[in-house]
Amino acid sequence: xxxxxxxxxxxxxxxxxxxxxxxxxxxxxxxxxxxxxxxxxxxxxxxxxxxxxxxxxxxxxxxxxxxxxxxxxxxxxxxxxxxxxxxxxxxxxxxxxxxxxxxxxxxxxxxxxxxxxxxxxxxxxxxxxxxxxxxxxxxxxxxxxxxxxxxxxxxxxxxxxxxxxxxxxxxxxxxxxxxxxxxxxxxxxxxxxxxxxxxxxxxxxxxxxxxxxxxxxxxxxxxxxxxxxxxxxxxxxxxxxxxxxxxxxxxxxxxxxxxxxxxxxxxxxxxxxxxxxxxxxxxxxxxxxxxxxxxxxxxxxxx
Amino acid sequence: xxxxxxxxxxxxxxxxxxxxxxxxxxxxxxxxxxxxxxxxxxxxxxxxxxxxxxxxxxxxxxxxxxxxxxxxxxxxxxxxxxxxxxxxxxxxxxxxxxxxxxxxxxxxxxxxxxxxxxxxxxxxxxxxxxxxxxxxxxxxxxxxxxxxxxxxxxxxxxxxxxxxxxxxxxxxxxxxxxxxxxxxxxxxxxxxxxxxxxxxxxxxxxxxxxxxxxxxxxxxxxxxxxxxx
Numbered sequence: 001x002x003x004x005x006x007x008x009x010x011x012x013x014x015x016x017x018x019x020x021x022x023x024x025x026x027x028x029x030x031x032x033x034x035x036x037x038x039x040x041x042x043x044x045x046x047x048x049x050x051x052x053x054x055x056x057x058x059x060x061x062x063x064x065x066x067x068x069x070x071x072x073x074x075x076x077x078x079x080x081x082x083x084x085x086x087x088x089x090x091x092x093x094x095x096x097x098x099x100x101x102x103x104x105x106x107x108x109x110x111x112x113x114x115x116x117x118x119x120x121x122x123x124x125x126x127x128x129x130x131x132x133x134x135x136x137x138x139x140x141x142x143x144x145x146x147x148x149x150x151x152x153x154x155x156x157x158x159x160x161x162x163x164x165x166x167x168x169x170x171x172x173x174x175x176x177x178x179x180x181x182x183x184x185x186x187x188x189x190x191x192x193x194x195x196x197x198x199x200x201x202x203x204x205x206x207x208x209x210x211x212x213x214x215x216x217x218x219x220x221x222x223x224x225x226x227x228x229x230x231x232x233x234x235x236x237x238x239x240x241x242x243x244x245x246x247x248x249x250x251x252x253x254x255x256x257x258x259x260x261x262x263x264x265x266x267x268x269x270x271x272x273x274x275x276x277x278x279x280x281x282x283x284x285x286x287x288x289x290x291x292x293x294x295x296x297x298x299x300x301x302x303x
Numbered sequence: 304x305x306x307x308x309x310x311x312x313x314x315x316x317x318x319x320x321x322x323x324x325x326x327x328x329x330x331x332x333x334x335x336x337x338x339x340x341x342x343x344x345x346x347x348x349x350x351x352x353x354x355x356x357x358x359x360x361x362x363x364x365x366x367x368x369x370x371x372x373x374x375x376x377x378x379x380x381x382x383x384x385x386x387x388x389x390x391x392x393x394x395x396x397x398x399x400x401x402x403x404x405x406x407x408x409x410x411x412x413x414x415x416x417x418x419x420x421x422x423x424x425x426x427x428x429x430x431x432x433x434x435x436x437x438x439x440x441x442x443x444x445x446x447x448x449x450x451x452x453x454x455x456x457x458x459x460x461x462x463x464x465x466x467x468x469x470x471x472x473x474x475x476x477x478x479x480x481x482x483x484x485x486x487x488x489x490x491x492x493x494x495x496x497x498x499x500x501x502x503x504x505x506x507x508x509x510x511x512x513x514x515x516x517x518x519x520x521x522x523x524x525x526x527x528x529x530x531x532x
Binding site: 209210212213214215216217218219220221223224 | 382385
């Protein structure tokens with residue numbers, strides 16, 4: 001064991017520049033993977049709140065709706081008629097009714113910082129203040145106008161919201177970020193693996209005498225490969241640590257301090273999303289580096 | 304202890320086989336010289352014993368096991384039963400004499416306590432007591448080879464394989480190494496030594512197996528290097 005540990009220290013020192021290169025590329029690529037995951041969570045949260053680019057929202061009349069066309073709370077017959085129109089429309093893929101309670105939950109999530117404003121006698125908003133709504137998913141994002149005009153004039157409809165102007169640019173940016181960061185991650189992971197392979201080859205060459213003797217006196221394959229695996233594991237763990245830290249910094253300074261302050265109309269991701277991304281990164285990193293290391297060591301250190 | 308049954312070995316691309324239908328049987332505790340010119344197949348035979356190579360056909364038995372069928376992960380266990388000495392010593396230059404010998408024990412999982420008792424004992428046996436803390440490049444060739452022998456023998460293997468162990472040594476030093484190998488043989492260790500040094504073979508009067516073009520042309524008890532008619 002002492003031999004293995006002293007070898008580990010030696011190996012890390014011998015190829016310091018190589019290991020730094022591995023750490024940096026792995027760190028950046030894992031950060032990119034984490035970013036992609038967090039952006040994905042963000043996109044999901046945004047879609048939950050505002051609907052996707054394929055969705056339009058039909059708000060139904062409330063009891064004291066500000067829209068003059070509403071003559072009071074929407075009736076069941078009116079709802080059924082609206083549903084019929086949607087069912088008959090060739091452009092509609094599906095639709096579902098969102099209840100007052102669901103709408104209220106969403107508002108509370110958006111303002112989760114001061115949730116107590118929605119509790120008790122003097123709540124600024126109650127469930128009853130929320131409108132019922134129908135979330136219509138279209139077959140194609142371009143066909144919203146026909147559906148909008150067909151539904152807008154029906155009794156019981158207060159307004160039709162088309163998300164495309166508000167949310168589409170955001171969703172485009174987010175999916176662009178996901179694709180971009182994943183692409184960078186893939187390129188860098190490949191670079192990192194090549195660096196790992198190179199490091200192993202160099203180390204195996206530098207230690208060829210020792211390895212030759214170990215094989216001769218009958219050291220087990222695992223014993224010979226262990227220092228290599230540990231070396232790669234240590235560099236990977238450093239890279240994972242840096243990536244997780246960077247994501248946390250992004251979360252704290254970017255999302256919490258800036259985005260959620262100035263762009264409050266969408267719910268922002270929280271620490272649980274960061275934790276999820278971190279766990280994935282912490283698993284992915286070692287798997288990505290150790291599996292090829294195992295394959296390579298068995299190739300370079302053949303017994 | 305070591306048995307070759309009609310063993311042939313050809314290397315890909317090489318014309319004539321390195322070994323051709325070789326059958327040898329070495330008993331436990333025997334001392335056997337493997338002689339022959341360069342390229343006669345001596346080194347190949349030793350590589351087969353160590354399972355560094357596998358025969359193209361035929362069977363190789365070591366300590367009762369057919370080793371060409373041995374699974375890869377069991378090979379280390381086989382090699383722990385075999386000590387090896389080479390012409391070029393193969394010491395680690397950045398380790399002291401004692402560390403070089405201890406290395407064989409460390410990497411095969413001996414306890415520090417056992418290492419502390421075995422290393423000085425073996426160094427004394429090979430005549431290197433007092434030189435434990437020297438570096439290999441401070442030693443003469445003969446002394447370096449003694450370190451290598453100590454490293455091969457410190458695990459008390461059943462078999463000692465030596466490939467031209469005296470090839471780099473002057474005649475005086477050679478005698479010392481041969482005496483050492485003889486002593487190791489007397490402890491019950493089977494010794495298989497490849498050489499083309501006439502002098503030592505003639506002097507030792509041990510069993511001689513001669514290879515020529517990959518075939519056994521002579522297997523003689525108490526033999527000498529050249530034919531005697």
